Amino acid sequence: MAGDLYKKPILFAIVAAGVILVGTAVTMFIPMLTEEMHPKLANLKPYTALQLAGKDIYQREGCNNCHTQTVRPLKTEVMRYGEYSKAGEFAYDRPFLWGSKRTGPDLARIGGKYPDKWHEVHFDNPQAIFAQSNMPAYGWLRDSKLDPNESASRMKANDFPYTADELARLKDKTELDALIAYMQVIGIAVKKTPEPASSGITDIPNPLAAKPEAIKQGLLLYKEICAACHGDNGEGGIGPSLSDRKFLGRTADGSDGEYFTVIQNGTQAGMPPYASNLDKNKMWSLVSYIRSIQGNK
């Protein structure tokens, strides 16, 4: 009887297979047949040919070995990366690219966080932006052009809609263009949480105005975080010049409070928000520093 099991290899294999399949069925096969495992957000769009090419490069280069693409619903994680990930965001990802190791930051909300130009500079040489980064450089992706024929078969395999025109235009695009296009589309199906209205201080004066200590701290922070976009001395680059007296496209300069708010909340046009990374003192000291370089003019 039961002892026979250990004398009959085929029977043994069948029983073992049965035992293995119970958990498999309950946690994997059966859920697959339900709606629960196939959610899709209403405004989620299939990838364009360019974006898909970028996603393929992301996979080819193994970016997922250092980057995750899922924000857990934990308070500090949402503060750091943005709105937590929803099941319906990934319907077009074959496979999912959530990753399992954060040697680099999560990218689930990278779409729209930086201007394209920033990505170009960063991929060219990550250490130019963050001296201590260990991310490899990917500027060499600029040397290869995309192949429309290959893209066509990949779009077909995914069953994504595309036009002949769209494919033809790929000829002039590089792999780097594709990767950046992919970066900019990740996570945008979920609306950014609007900043609380109360957080915009525009008429409060800078409590640290012209304090030498604050200017010094501001300088250090500026070099670390801001210089990559606004230039080593505020002369501008990816972002606008900070040493001039213009403010967000208008000719009149902003108030201390307006500067503070821009740093805190960012803007839609490529200035990242720093509310969750910098405390008020640090942000005010940055304002002090910016004022100090404007004074030099």
Place this chain on the structure above:
Amino acid sequence: MNDYQYDNQTVKGFIVSSIFWGVVGIVIGLWISVQMWMPSLNIPPYFTFGRLRVVHTNGLAFGLGIGAIFGITYYILMRLCKRPLLFPKLARFHLYLFNAAIALAALSLFLGMNQSLEYAELEWPLDIGVVILWVIFAVNVFGTIIKRREEQMYISLWYIIATVVAVAVLYIVNNLSIPASLTKSYHLFAGVNSANVEWWYGHNIVGFIFTTPILAMFYYFLPKSTGLPIFSHRLSIIAFWSLVFAYLWTGAHHLVYTPLPDWIQTLGIAFTIFLIAPSWGSVVNGYYTVGSDWSKMQSNYLTKFFILGITFYGLQTVQGPTQGLRVVSQLIHYTDWVPGHVHMGTMGWVTMTACAAMYYIIPKIYNTRIYSVRVANVHFWLVLVGQLIFSFTMWVTGIMQGALWKATNAEGNLQYTFMDVLAKNYPYWQMRTVGGLIFTVGMLFFIYNIFMTMRQGYIAQSDIKPVVAGMKA
């Protein structure tokens, strides 16, 4: 003694191949460990961290791990069935195909052909190759067992059968994909569902590559090298069935706090905790086996390899279930803690046990003794120290990362930027490389010892007979 010849050449071929791929994988491991603190060591396009890391994991899991499993399983199989392999020529073909497949696999991963499914990175044409390899293996395993000359199937054979069946199911299902070309395909499953399938696979491939076949080795070689019978047969039965039952429920512990439905996570976590019991069934069995005569630790140099191996398996199977808990996962998930866990298992349990099995097999095949017990002891201590440095540094830095990512200041803002935390990792990553180097030197002692044993056996055999025994097989 016997009226038949064991197919020792194939066994030896697999062991040598496994060691070869092990060296490749370990060298790349060292390389990526340096890249993590010295990014200038990235050489695009083929040798950047993102591509090399998968060569490291595949090279070691499939080259070193599966190579050792094929060879050592064949060895065990013939002894437990008291007969040669049913299809020795097929086994030899299996050996060649295996090496061709691993070489192509490494090449394709350098080229960036990557399905981005952890431990299932190989693209679909290679997947077909892997399935063929596995079928050949299964044919020989089942054929030989069916035609065995020993009525009872010993514990090791149960684990081997379970491995053959489970890996087949896991590998085929998770690798189902929609090909776009010869070198590129898309997972048949999308989004959340894709994640669920992948981690059902991922956890269990670790279970049925790094656990069950290694347990098969453990249950065979521990009694063989100590001369002590396994403590409890009944415990082996209970541990076996509950292990293969529970394993398959637990994949979701890799997806804690992701958008995967909560009930699957919770169910996975519950079974994860239960998994301590069957795992420790084998640990207890191992300890009590040697417990009947602890002097074996002194008198037989291999005993300590097996006991330390099963100790790390025991620690691994307590740490693993702990990691699955939501409170723990939220701290250590995505951090360097996990590579700490991984390498305690792969270096401390898998490599330790497989090396000990090879130490046992090679002298037997060559009709000689181990070249040097002293060298084996040096090997033992070096890999032990290397692995402990690796794991401890990663646990410390992993907890630090997890804690600093969550830290907030008085205003409720995040205290540290991502870069602040990254910069703090460097000393630990450098120490990890030192640990890896020590481990590597230990492995070089092992290889030297095996090589010298083969040489010594070869010379002795050619002295006696004009034709070396077994060479014709």
